[in-house]
Structure formats: structure tokens, C-alpha cells
Amino acid sequence: MSAALTLYVPRDSAALAVGADAVVDALRAQAAATGTELTVVRNGSRGLLWLEVLLEVATPQGRVAYGPVSAEDVPTLWPVLLADAAGQGGSHPLRQGVTEQIPYLARQERLTFARVGVTDPLSLGDYAAHEGWAGLKAAVAQDSAAILQAVTHSGLRGRGGAAFPAGIKWRTVAQAPGSIKYVVCNADEGDSGTFADRMVMEGDPYLLIEGMAIAALAVGAEQGFIYVRSEYPQAVAVLAEAIERATQAGWIGANVAGSGKRFDLQVRMGAGSYVCGEETAMLESLEGRRGIVRAKPPLPALQGLFGQPTVINNVLTFAAVPTILARGADFYRHYGVGRSHGTLPFQLAGNIRHGGLVEKAFGLTLRELLDGFGGGTRSGRPIKAVQVGGPLGAYLSESQWDVPLDYEAYAAIGAVVGHGGIVVHDDTADLAALARYAMEFCALESCGKCTPCRIGSTRGVEVIDRLVANRANPQVHEQQVTLLRDLCDTMLGGSLCAMGGMTPYPVLSALNHYPADFGLAPAPVASETAAAN
Numbered sequence: 001m002s003a004a005l006t007l008y009v010p011r012d013s014a015a016l017a018v019g020a021d022a023v024v025d026a027l028r029a030q031a032a033a034t035g036t037e038l039t040v041v042r043n044g045s046r047g048l049l050w051l052e053v054l055l056e057v058a059t060p061q062g063r064v065a066y067g068p069v070s071a072e073d074v075p076t077l078w079p080v081l082l083a084d085a086a087g088q089g090g091s092h093p094l095r096q097g098v099t100e101q102i103p104y105l106a107r108q109e110r111l112t113f114a115r116v117g118v119t120d121p122l123s124l125g126d127y128a129a130h131e132g133w134a135g136l137k138a139a140v141a142q143d144s145a146a147i148l149q150a151v152t153h154s155g156l157r158g159r160g161g162a163a164f165p166a167g168i169k170w171r172t173v174a175q176a177p178g179s180i181k182y183v184v185c186n187a188d189e190g191d192s193g194t195f196a197d198r199m200v201m202e203g204d205p206y207l208l209i210e211g212m213a214i215a216a217l218a219v220g221a222e223q224g225f226i227y228v229r230s231e232y233p234q235a236v237a238v239l240a241e242a243i244e245r246a247t248q249a250g251w252i253g254a255n256v257a258g259s260g261k262r263f264d265l266q267v268r269m270g271a272g273s274y275v276c277g278e279e280t281a282m283l284e285s286l287e288g289r290r291g292i293v294r295a296k297p298p299l300p301a302l303q304g305l306f307g308q309p310t311v312i313n314n315v316l317t318f319a320a321v322p323t324i325l326a327r328g329a330d331f332y333r334h335y336g337v338g339r340s341h342g343t344l345p346f347q348l349a350g351n352i353r354h355g356g357l358v359e360k361a362f363g364l365t366l367r368e369l370l371d372g373f374g375g376g377t378r379s380g381r382p383i384k385a386v387q388v389g390g391p392l393g394a395y396l397s398e399s400q401w402d403v404p405l406d407y408e409a410y411a412a413i414g415a416v417v418g419h420g421g422i423v424v425h426d427d428t429a430d431l432a433a434l435a436r437y438a439m440e441f442c443a444l445e446s447c448g449k450c451t452p453c454r455i456g457s458t459r460g461v462e463v464i465d466r467l468v469a470n471r472a473n474p475q476v477h478e479q480q481v482t483l484l485r486d487l488c489d490t491m492l493g494g495s496l497c498a499m500g501g502m503t504p505y506p507v508l509s510a511l512n513h514y515p516a517d518f519g520l521a522p523a524p525v526a527s528e529t530a531a532a533n
């Protein structure tokens with residue numbers, strides 16, 4: 001052997017989709033041909049998605065990144081990688097420099113994503129060496145009340161959309177009567193432009209397992225389920241392996257981290273319906289039935305899975321918990337603004353030059369994300385509209401991009417932060433068409449249980465069609481606008497869940513901020529807030 005080389009190539013779906021396995025094959029072939037001792041670590045993705053496949057080489061200065069790398073680049077890269085590994089630097093068009101110093105990464109505040117892309121996701125040794133299990137160990141040393149107090153005091157709110165305080169939910173389950181309780185992770189991740197849950201599951205699965213185990217200790221649950229969408233086969237495979245290894249190692253199972261308490265974990269696959277992400281529809285699906293929304297009350301915290309008290313949280317909510325227990329509630333609480341504590345892994349998607357994962361404390365602005373991280377549109381044209389918070393989130397026009405990203409400030413402008421998904425459109429976007437799509441999406445995905453959503457969404461598509469077709473007929477046009485606003489009002493106030501209840505957000509924001517796309521004269525922006533709240 002002439003030289004030794006340690007390389008990192010992600011095993012994350014985003015990297016696999018653009019040829020990560022082919023890159024590894026080419027690297028191994030090169031190593032065999034040159035007699036090089038090669039170690040390839042299949043890490044998670046760093047979340048700089050425009051640079052995938054992001055190949056890193058271990059050097060005396062730390063890891064150095066190259067991207068986007070394809071298998072065809074490997075022959076020219078090879079001597080440069082060897083030079084880097086030997087500490088002699090290197091020059092190549094794909095060279096991005098020391099990974100941690102790439103501004104997109106260096107300017108983030110990664111708490112949840114601290115390990116993602118750094119470690120081998122399935123290596124228990126790597127996990128432990130990077131502060132893994134510190135939160136669970138701290139939890140085992142406390143009683144349930146102290147864990148609940150820490151999570152409550154941290155200010156952690158649900159990251160799945162509704163932003164409900166996690167500590168209050170956990171306390172409700174802990175205090176609910178009954179000896180059987182469950183912990184369920186909602187990993188349906190159906191929002192447009194979102195991928196943070198998947199990145200955690202594929203890139204740092206023990207983090208989610210640790211967060212769920214802490215929840216189980218806090219509420220007295222012995223069984224947990226992770227409900228993963230079927231479009232995430234890679235995440236399912238990684239989780240299954242991680243659960244097996246964590247159980248074998250005694251972190252979960254019959255004696256959670258030596259606590260004497262039991263917690264078993266299983267993965268369940270959904271079948272690709274957006275509404276199955278709604279927590280009660282998810283419970284129906286988990287119980288083997290069609291995903292139809294349940295009326296509340298009873299709250300799932302009191303009567304959830306199989307009628308038992310159940311903690312339901314999003315992946316990112318559970319994934320924030322180990323840091324809170326390991327470093328203290330005050331440490332976590334210190335990040336953020338107002339009542340939005342901690343960090344949120346924002347996901348930049350759509351027509352954006354530098355799409356990817358940006359974890360920052362609450363309080364930064366959309367403009368900072370779009371320009372500072374995203375670098376404008378991929379098409380090079382001006383940004384026209386940005387949908388924040390998934391398909392039920394409002395479209396934000398430029399006048400709103402300086403509002404701090406915090407739950408209350410966004411609610412005040414009729415928008416939602418949601419799961420942190422950000423989808424960018426350039427000036428070729430037609431907001432009337434996007435409003436129509438919001439209604440159409442609702443019609444397709446509605447579970448059908450309540451009339452405002454089931455019927456209203458179909459009528460919504462028709463009204464928008466009539467509205468657009470009658471641009472030249474002011475009288476009919478005006479009637480249709482009135483009808484559309486009335487319909488949105490009914491859906492907002494009369495729907496059983498947020499599927500029908502929030503579809504008016506994208507529709508009204510499009511109508512109010514982009515009237516010209518609907519054939520309306522620009523008018524002072526009406527406040528959607530009153531209608532949306």
C-alpha cells in the first residue's frame with residue numbers, strides 16, 4: 001500500500017439520488033488500481049444540497065470538502081485528495097475548503113443537527129464520542145417530574161406545525177390515568193419542501209431514539225412507534241438497524257440505560273397520504289385503519305393510540321430533547337426570541353440557488369435565509385413569492401420578508417412557521433394558479449370527514465377558475481372574489497382539522513398580495529390576519 005486515505009461520502013437519500021454510490025464505487029476502483037489504503041465512511045448529509053455529492057477528505061487541518069462530485073470526477077480528484085490527506089493542500093475546481101468553514105455551515109447554530117454529516121449514522125461508538133446518550137443518562141438520573149420540568153422550562157414547542165408546548169403535552173400524558181401509555185413519533189413529513197425529519201432519521205437516528213426514550217421515561221411509556229412515510233425507504237432501513245443496535249447495546253429495550261425501565265421501539269410505514277400526518281389520522285393508520293381524522297376531544301394525550309394516553313411529537317421535537325437534558329433547559333431556552341425558544345432547522349427548497357438545511361435560532365428573517373443562505377433563485381430571476389410552512393402556509397411577498405421568524409410574529413401577519421419548509425418562486429410564478437393548486441391539493445388529500453373541506457375545496461377550484469376566466473367581466477369577477485372570500489371564511493371557521501382550516505392561508509395570501517395575478521387592480525393589502533385567525 002502506498003498511502004492511506006479516509007473519505008466521507010453521504011448515505012443520505014439526497015446524496016444517493018445524485019450518484020453517491022457510484023462515486024464510492026469509482027473511489028474504491030481507484031484505490032484498488034493505485035494500491036491505496038482507503039476507508040470510506042458513509043456519513044449523513046451536511047445539508048448543503050446543491051453540493052451533493054459532497055465528498056470530504058480527512059486532512060491534518062480537518063475535513064476538506066469537494067462538491068458536487070460525480071463518478072466521472074474521481075480520476076482528476078484522486079491525486080488532489082491524496083495531497084490533501086498528506087497535508088499538502090490541493091487545487092481542484094470542486095474544492096470547497098475546510099468543511100466547517102464553508103460560510104453556509106459556519107454561520108448556522110446547529111444543535112439538533114450538530115452530528116448530522118459529521119458521524120457515521122449507525123456507529124454507536126461515533127454517537128457516544130460526540131455527546132450521544134448524554135441526555136438519556138441525565139434523564140435516567142432524574143425522576144419523571146424533573147424531566148418534565150426541564151422540557152417545559154426549555155420552552156420547546158412542537159416542530160410538526162402547531163407549535164404546542166412539548167412539556168405541557170408530556171405532563172398531560174404523565175398525569176393521565178392508566179398503566180399503558182405510548183410514545184409516537186410523527187415522521188410522515190408531508191409538507192412541500194421539507195426534508196429535515198428525513199435527514200435526522202438517516203443521518204443521526206440514535207438522536208431520535210434517545211429523544212423518544214427520554215419521553216418514555218418522563219411519561220411512563222414502555223412502547224413507542226415511529227410512523228414514517230413510505231416514500232422514505234432509506235430512513236426506514238436506517239432506523240430499523242439503529243433500533244436493533246441500540247436495543248442490543250441496552251440503550252432501549254428491557255432495561256433502558258440501566259434504569260430498570262422498559263422501552264421498546266418499532267417503525268411503522270404510512271401509505272403516502274398527506275392527511276395521515278395529522279395526528280389523529282396517523283393514529284387511525286397506526287391502528288390499521290384508513291387515515292381519517294378523529295374528532296377532538298378526547299385529546300390523544302388522554303386517549304390516543306389504542307385508546308391509551310399517548311405522546312405524539314414530530315421528529316424534530318424529539319430530536320431537540322437530548323440537548324435540553326444534556327446541556328440544561330436554560331442553555332436551550334437562551335436561543336430564539338419571544339416565546340419561540342431554541343433553534344429550527346429551516347429547509348430551503350424550490351427555485352433557490354443554494355437549497356439545503358439551515359439550522360438557526362428563531363428570530364432571523366426570511367430575507368436573511370433567502371439572500372444570506374439561499375443566494376437568490378436558481379433561475380437568476382427575482383424572487384416573487386415564498387411559501388413558508390408547507391402547502392397550508394401563506395405566500396409571503398417581499399414586504400413581509402423582514403418579519404422575524406417566530407411563531408407569534410408570523411401569526412400576526414396571517415402566516416405560519418410550521419415545520420420550517422420554505423419554497424421559493426421566481427417572478428414567472430402565477431399566484432392565481434398556485435391558489436388554485438392549494439384548493440386542488442386539499443380536494444385530493446381531504447379525508448372527507450367534514451363538509452367545508454371535502455366540498456369547499458372542490459368549489460374553491462371552480463370559483464378560482466371562474467374568477468380567472470372572467471377577468472374581462474368586472475361584475476362576475478367581483479362576485480367570484482366575494483364568493484372566494486366567503487368560502488375561505490367557512491373553511492377557516494368550520495373545518496374539523498387544519499387541512500381544511502388552513503387551506504385558505506395560501507389562497508387568501510395569494511389573493512391579497514398578488515391581486516394582479518387574479519386580474520384585480522393592485523389594492524392596499526387587506527389584512528389576512530383577521531380572516532386567518
Ligand SMILES: Cc1cc2nc3c(=O)[nH]c(=O)nc-3n(C[C@H](O)[C@H](O)[C@H](O)COP(=O)(O)O)c2cc1C
Pocket residue numbers: 157158159160161162163164186187188189190191274275276277278279280312313314315317318497498499
Ligand atoms: C393535514 C395535516 C398534516 C400534518 N402532517 C404532519 C407531519 O407530516 N408531521 C408532523 O410532525 N406533524 C404533522 N401535522 C401536525 C400533527 O397533527 C401534530 O400536530 C404533530 O405531529 C404534533 O407533534 P409536535 O407537537 O411535535 O409538532 C399535520 C397536521 C395536519 C392538519
Ligand code: SF4
Pocket residue numbers: 275293445446447448449450451453454495496497498499500501
Ligand atoms: S378538514 Fe378535511 S382533512 Fe380535516 S377532518 Fe375535515 S375533511 Fe378531513
